[in-house]
Amino acid sequence: MTKLRIGLIGTGPWAEQTQAPALATHPGATLSGVWGRRPEAAAALASAHGVRAYEDVDALIEASDAVAFALPPDVQAPLAARAAAAGRHLLLDKPVATTVAGAREVVAAAEGTGVASVVFCTLRFTAGTAAWIAQQAASGGWMTGRAHWLSSLFGHDSASPYAASPWRREKGALWDVGPHVLSVLLPVLGDVTELTALRGPADTAHLAFRHASGASSTATLGLSAPPEAAGTSIELYGERGRVAMPEWSDAVNSFRTAVDALAESARTGDPHACDVRLGLRITEILAEAEERLGQVRTGAHGG
Missing domain, CATH: 3.30.360.10 (Dihydrodipicolinate Reductase; domain 2)
Known part of the structure; x- marks a missing residue:
């Protein structure tokens, strides 16, 4: 079976310490390249793992079968929808987004092309x-x-x-x-x-x-x-x-397990239990909680 080519979008500490090492050493996947909002950071991370740093995010998406994200949630969501619309499988960080509209956009794109998705909630993969x-x-x-x-x-x-x-x-x-x-x-x-x-x-x-x-x-x-x-x-x-x-511990091995789950879902077409739909539901619940916390704060100051 051909190795899954996974592009990494993001260059911060999470990408550097967890995702890039896990992808670069995964026996069933290939790190196809890195893109980040800071080109110098993308170049450094890509060089550390012997892969290409892309200046254009769409070029990285085109060169990959799947995309892993290490970005703030509301930067992640539109790029994930873009990757899903291009037919790329998604390995998302939690939360998918901090707005319900943003999370729904990702779900709609993933369902529209039938791509597989996994949201890396660490406890579900350790x-x-x-x-x-x-x-x-x-x-x-x-x-x-x-x-x-x-x-x-x-x-x-x-x-x-x-x-x-x-x-x-x-x-x-x-x-x-x-x-x-x-x-x-x-x-x-x-x-x-x-x-x-x-x-x-x-x-x-x-x-x-x-x-x-x-x-x-x-x-x-x-x-x-x-x-x-x-x-x-x-x-x-x-x-x-x-x-x-x-x-629990060892986020790198947990992330490798998430890669396995994404590959299996992509191969079989069966949705993973911790996919973008669960990610949307988590966003809906937290958005409601955030609204209620805001009401509490407003009430406290408006008394």
């Missing part, structure tokens, strides 16, 4: 967590779930390169880590049928969901916690008691 999610979804009987995702990304001592990300600064934890949480809760507890939202300190958001299964869940999300308070956990409570999701 071996231990992916198996755990599948097991809990199959077992059922859950009453409630609790997600707690506090990071010190924006803490005063943070040295993370992602702290300089303008879109993360603007959109906060809701949009950065909210997709990870929903990518776990939705397959296990069912679609969200009702939600409420409360703003906490800095970018912290507290969410409560009712799910189609009848279960409920809560999520606390934040990127501005002190390092001593940072931590992540997702727990489920039900007929089998309390179960906690295992810890």
Whole structure:
């Protein structure tokens, strides 16, 4: 079987540390080139992996069977729709977009040409967590779930390169880590049928969901916690008691697994469970939560 030629669009830390290494060393794929909004960064990343840096994004799309994205979500969405319209499969970053209209545009383009798509929600592709999610979804009987995702990304001592990300600064934890949480809760507890939202300190958001299964869940999300308070956990409570999701790591291997999933979907024509349609649904839920958080803020200042 011919290797899938995958072009990389984006040159930031995520592309440099995760996507480019995973693509360049994947046994079933070929990194067909790199394009970025900063030509000098694209040239450096391409040189590091012995591939071509493209000055024209459409030329990279033309030279590829699929396109992987490492861009801010609302830069990603129109380019992804463009690639799908050209018949290229999509390996998208989360969230697909931060507007429902933007995410719908990608879905429409992908459905219009029948291309395969995968949204890289890390927990769905890391071996231990992916198996755990599948097991809990199959077992059922859950009453409630609790997600707690506090990071010190924006803490005063943070040295993370992602702290300089303008879109993360603007959109906060809701949009950065909210997709990870929903990518776990939705397959296990069912679609969200009702939600409420409360703003906490800095970018912290507290969410409560009712799910189609009848279960409920809560999520606390934040990127501005002190390092001593940072931590992540997702727990489920039900007929089998309390179960906690295992810890995870190794984003490079997880991304390779996402490449495998995209290749399989492209080969068979069967949609992957974590495809652009799920990406749209996550955007719809987070957009509603963002609207409710805005209403809370307006109410607080308008009293």
